[in-house]
Amino acid sequence: MTARELDGGRFVRQANRFTGTITADGEGGYPAEPGRYRLFVSLACPWAHRTLIVRRLLGLEEAIPVAVVDPIRDERGWRFPEPDPVTGATFLSELYLASDPGYEGRYTVPCVWDTVTGRLVTNDFPAITIMMGDAFAAFRSPGAPDLYPAELREEIDELNGLVYTTVNNGVYKAGFATSQDAYEEAVEALFATLGRLEERLASRRYLFGDRLTEADVRLYPTLARFDAVYHGHFKCNLRRLADHPNLWGYARDLYAIPAFGETTDFDQIKRHYYVTQRDINPSGVVPRGPLLDWTAPHGRNRVGGSGDHRS
Template identity: 80%
Template sequence: MTAQEFARGRFVRQANRFTDVITADGSSGYPAESGRYRLFVSYACPWAHRTLIVRRLLGLEDAIGVGVVDPIRDERGWRFPDRDPVTGAVFLSELYLSSDPSFEGRYTVPCVWDTVSGRLVTNDFPAITTTLETEFAAHHRAGAPDLYPVALRPEIDELNELVYTTVNNGVYKAGFATAQDAYEEAFDALFATLDLLEERLAGRRYLFGDAITEADVRLYPTLARFDAVYHAHFKCNLRRLADYPNLWAYARDLYSVPAFGETTDFDHIKRHYYVTQTAINPSQVVPKGPLVDWTAPHGRERLSQG
């Protein structure tokens, strides 16, 4: 974390530096062309995880390449296990600095590289998944789900804002707080929203009914990391995910979908958080638990109307 990311003991996430957009018609200067862009991710990062889920759900594997960084990050930032075969980079920082030599800050994933212009287009993680869902529609596989249906967008956006503020980013605000009041504020907001979501999921299979949407994609990565990391490492310990009957079954239901389960790497997740964040875990010892069965029957099918 940098000094700029704290205010009165509160964690403040740095602004996204690259916010150009990719458009279906190319009006932005970055057309949604198959094979043109490379998505850089970490399996450990929840923001990157959501992009992998959407890419897989929509069948964009051939249209958009992926480069995966090592889960262990040091002061030089994210490192590729081997030199990235497309850009030749060893560290993600090389791509940030070649795109903007004056850049200062953390080099974050996910980000999208344009192989034609040779620069980063975006590291605006909230926009990357919706771009894949809308601007790349011509490249979706036949029968791909509509994750961001027009009629539901205002409601999805509203719920996403609450979930981002109190849950997705809320766990970080609790974990990185350096003041008691800042920690408790984030902690209370986190569990208030989890309680609301638990109630919401009592009568519907997914957050907006019978179909997976962008809202489920955004919530799931935090749930997948909750008991393994956030509960202890970030002091989010009022309840475990496993203590919420509906949320825990819902998370397992999503995990059973290959796009979710096969992009969830608990080894990368735990090693990244416990080894990298030495201010919280100076020993860098990685816990063996929790030992839970993500493949256990979830019973959520009964809530589907079809």
């Protein structure tokens, strides 16, 4: 199954092939050791963006080194601007095939490479951020937030499930739909959930009150790309993010936190989607807009607590 496989005109995302787990005690063969693992990301990719946010929030920059691929991808997959100094790879595909010579899927980011065994541990993007918080707990900065607190995990998982299905992946379902019915179905579900989130954030600074959680980390990358890419390129144009006062203020509030704002690269985001996805944008022309002020006052400090997160 490829990332563009369709079912009745509906977009189907490929399953994650590598699902190894790094643990604090090394059970399963992958112990959490600072510097041992290499995180491969694209600044354009929303799934990879999550991992950069969590890495920064938890202060794991030295414990988990990162390598960034070029935002423009072709039929050979993600390319490194220069050969990766640790693995020597020029294309991410080399690491996938070194781990599984028979691999036939798309070469996706984020993924985690083990420098000891010389193979990929995981490209299971929903699990990577949770694993970073749990397995690398001993290496987190003092005062780092607990993004996945035990008492909220069930509620966080439930909200994340809805957001993934209708928002994070929902924009792709709309953008890559090849039938009107599939497109309408995806867009309606997307904006229904955005409406629910708009209401939720009317009385809460973050999705779970005055504390950042994994749920905020997972929603933000889609919001950051919404008006810049998804509204036009993916035809998610019933309303802009900026037309949702609470969501737009919430997104700017998160952007003001360095872990979110300083990992958001609008140039790479726009160039990746508009130049790479020629089936949707054959010309490869990158639009100049939208012109949005992400640094404008958001006023969210008056909603549900102070939420002071400087990382």
